[in-house]
Amino acid sequence: MDMEKQVLVWRFWMDAKYYGPSKSKISRQFFRYVIIGLLNNFLGFSLYLFMTYLWSSPKVTMTLLYSVGALIGFFANRRFTFSHDSRIGVAGMRYVFAQLLGYLLNLSLLLLFVDWLGFAHQLVQAVAIVVVAIFLFVLLRFFVFAQQPPNNVEVRL
Numbered sequence: 001m002d003m004e005k006q007v008l009v010w011r012f013w014m015d016a017k018y019y020g021p022s023k024s025k026i027s028r029q030f031f032r033y034v035i036i037g038l039l040n041n042f043l044g045f046s047l048y049l050f051m052t053y054l055w056s057s058p059k060v061t062m063t064l065l066y067s068v069g070a071l072i073g074f075f076a077n078r079r080f081t082f083s084h085d086s087r088i089g090v091a092g093m094r095y096v097f098a099q100l101l102g103y104l105l106n107l108s109l110l111l112l113f114v115d116w117l118g119f120a121h122q123l124v125q126a127v128a129i130v131v132v133a134i135f136l137f138v139l140l141r142f143f144v145f146a147q148q149p150p151n152n153v154e155v156r157l
Helices: 002-019 025-054 058-081 088-116 121-144
Strands: none
Touching: 025 058, 025 121, 058 088, 058 121, 088 121
16 A cells, blocks of 8 residues: 555656646746846845935835836846747837836835835835735736737637
8 A cells, every 4th residue: 555655646746747837837937037026126125225214205216116127127027037039019018008007006005005004114115016026927927928829820719
């Protein structure tokens, strides 16, 4: 009986190793997105803390740093995360729209939790980074950098 269990465990492990979610395209994309996001947001959040400590308001600082981070994120995620090689125009316009939605979500979280509910802006911004990042991954994956069918393939609905 022990040998049968070992064989089942081994077979499950091998199947998971080769066919499991760690090898799927979306898992690889999410992993790459997280790596880029960690690098981009670590620097951005450090600057956010520094700038708000010295002189600036949280919302002004978030607006400035969000814009810079979004620009860096476009080029890094376009190539490294989603391997998008189509024209930059349509993807660029969709990216601006997605980032605008992400910005409005971030601003709304700051307004609600800092201005209205009185939470510390540092904590709210740290949580907002994670919430907005997940929201943006979905938009980037399925809207901005979605794989387009080849021109010679007919798509029927």
